Amino acid sequence: MTFDRSIKIAPSILAADFANFGAEIDAIEAQGADWIHVDVMDGHFVPNISFGPTTCAAIRPHIKTVMDVHLMIAPVDPYIDAFAQAGADIITAHVEAGPHIHRTLQAIRAAGCKAGVALNPGTPAEAVEHLLDLTDLVCVMTVNPGFGGQKFIDMTNKVRKLRSMIGDREIHIEIDGGVDPTTAPLVAAAGADVLVAGSAAFRGGSVSNPAPYGDNIRAIRAAAEGAL
Template sequence: MSHAVTICPSILAGDFAALGAECRALGEAGADWIHVDVMDGHFVPNITFGPQMCAALRPHVTGVMDVHLMIAPVDPYIDAFAKAGADVITAHLEAGPHVHRTLQAIRGAGCKAGLAINPGTGIEAVGHLLDDIDLLCVMTVNPGFGGQSLIPAMVEKVRALKALTAGRPIRIQVDGGVTLRTARSVAAAGADLLVAGSAVLQGGPAAYARNIAALRDAALGVLV
């Protein structure tokens, strides 16, 4: 495997009473991206963060703020998250009837545009959207909760999307169930952005650098 792998720690697994400190500690530990899971209790069965939280976190994020909108509708909130400091905004294919318009709006707000697809969604519609996508996020669990196990069939979906996007500067992200045991299979299939919650944040700040390095080594096939 020739491409580099970026580990994207999810602050959903962090200490909610100290998320700014968590973001700083993750950056110091080598995290280039911070993944922010935004859930609305409607599109997915949980409620997490909003634009104000992202704005509060932005000064503590030294790299890319990767905002994953698990909300519906999406379009009314794009500008707010962009103004809050998001570098990447990812919306779900399933969140509304006009996803092309959503992707255009994200880019129009000055952010990289991500498209997420749920486990039960096929990739047929993705091919018509490739010119407007910077990132494809494959949900390898059903969205809404952290700590779930990766759905094995999603590895082949990653492989199919890697083939579909060949020759284009589109990054493929996997979100859900990424651990030392599963990182290699999704990376070998073509994912180069691995979202990880407990696999990175377990053990507290003193363990973050070790956890990130171990996960990256596992993705690259290095014995850990």
């Protein structure tokens, strides 16, 4: 993974057809996805359950781009090696998920992955200020984590603050929640470069009719780039 700040669209497979993950990933990558975002939820840290390392390992051969694994779980540390072995390129843990996020980020890097840290809407940018030298990505939640399809919560001031704090460090700012062609320009203008899109990326298409995936991705990308 070479670092750049160009706009990257990361469709969330939470919005894909669960019975057809491999074909869905093949289709959405062919239609222009830059990364594949994998939302892992435990029914404990967030009020929903999705899937674990075994599913990640099963879909890894289909992902030709970047496997961006977002752990909405607590505790995180006992599972880092399993997700690394499942093929994650990036593992993101929540600053709110435990008392030792610094140690968690060290462990993610030690496992050979890029380290991400996520912030819930109620958590200030300052929570990651002393973590930036261990961090490759900051994920700003623009919904309360747990479910797809929620309404966007405006976090542009937080994104601006993070962008200023990051300076010239090679750290991505990722936005997760409610991203569509209307909200993408707001966060892109504030400094975000990775846009997670679930329903907005997969809406209207299917494995047998993937063209809408491409239309959706192009619309989000054009809206975001137009704000730069």
